[in-house]
Amino acid sequence: METMLPSREPGQTKRRILEVAIELFSQNGYSAVSVREITKHVGIKESALYNHYKTKDEILQSIYQLFTDASEGNTLPSPEQLEAMLQHVDLQTFLKQGFEQFKRTIENPLLTQIWRILNIEQYRDARAREIILTRIYKGTIDFLESAFLLLQQNKKIKDTYSPRMLAVEYQYPIFAMMTEYLLLRFDNKETDELQQRVEAHIQYFNDYVRP
């Protein structure tokens, strides 16, 4: 008689641990989730987890790594690509494309869960802080600044304000709406009004910088 196939494909258990941990950490935070709870969901004994991860913290580290990899995956265009693109495209189209990118991000459950984890751990864990400040805040603003600079040089938008300031005025409301979105969705509340706000914000910004 055959055994109950305890022989899963190699690497599957490790992947399952990561998935379950992301799910649980994003709801309760790293510190409030026990290894016991993770392994129960995965269907293995506590100690078996240590065959795949040296410590509980190493799981968290892997989660951060996953986010970093994904951010580099849907990589921002290079300066040359950006320049070529903005030759043919006006502000409206550029912002619309950015918005579509934004929507894909928030519709990706994995990324939103890790985003929540980063928010929860940002004070306890300097690695989360680093990702938020450098990769999310600074990275986005730097990118938009270079884009707006090019648009100003091409006379496609007003140059009353510095490109960096325009980047902040455009992006920061979107950060705040993202935060609110994550909270509303956590309670399965409606986010239609919020989506309209994002679109209205793009319209407002567009009106303001039109030359």
Place this chain on the structure above:
Amino acid sequence: METMLPSREPGQTKRRILEVAIELFSQNGYSAVSVREITKHVGIKESALYNHYKTKDEILQSIYQLFTDASEGNTLPSPEQLEAMLQHVDLQTFLKQGFEQFKRTIENPLLTQIWRILNIEQYRDARAREIILTRIYKGTIDFLESAFLLLQQNKKIKDTYSPRMLAVEYQYPIFAMMTEYLLLRFDNKETDELQQRVEAHIQYFNDYVRP
């Protein structure tokens, strides 16, 4: 020979517990801080804590209450007060006053610490979520909406956009900058540039809605 005055003023220990808990929770989150750690900092035995709080959660509850009380303390003006005020005051002055209020908030260590705790606990704890969504987000936007409506009626600002939308455009960047500020300060990093951004944002908004 006198004893080492174990007789402190009544209520002092309870207050010390709260202070220490706010300090520790704001750095590590509720779940990562042990009762042992709190009582060690206070200088009492673990079991003595339960003379003041029924559970560890009751401490957290008191912290939320403190924030709620403080929010109601520096209470927003009533609709009548607001109307009277906006008769005499232009947008620039109104926003400047709001900014001063904002600065006082972020310079109050207790409030910033509790703000951090709310951020950490927002997914694990529905009470934190409620405070952020209702008291902070909705409360602020509702207030600004009524203010901008009055300013529009007094022809002190343009009425191209709805007052609610103006409230969002004005306040959401400030929310995001507040979040960034809390992170930067946690690492004792410079926040001068951020402060300039807030002022530039107010200027930008002011220019935009000037009739």
Place this chain on the structure above:
DNA sequence: GTCTATAACATGATAGAC
């Protein structure tokens, strides 16, 4: 009423032997 001292119990992360 508030403190100390001490102990008990269930649950937590982790290590080592199998």
Place this chain on the structure above:
DNA sequence: GTCTATCATGTTATAGAC
């Protein structure tokens, strides 16, 4: 992969001191 052991943690309880 499992089982077992170790040590920290939240909580309750008991007894005694001011």
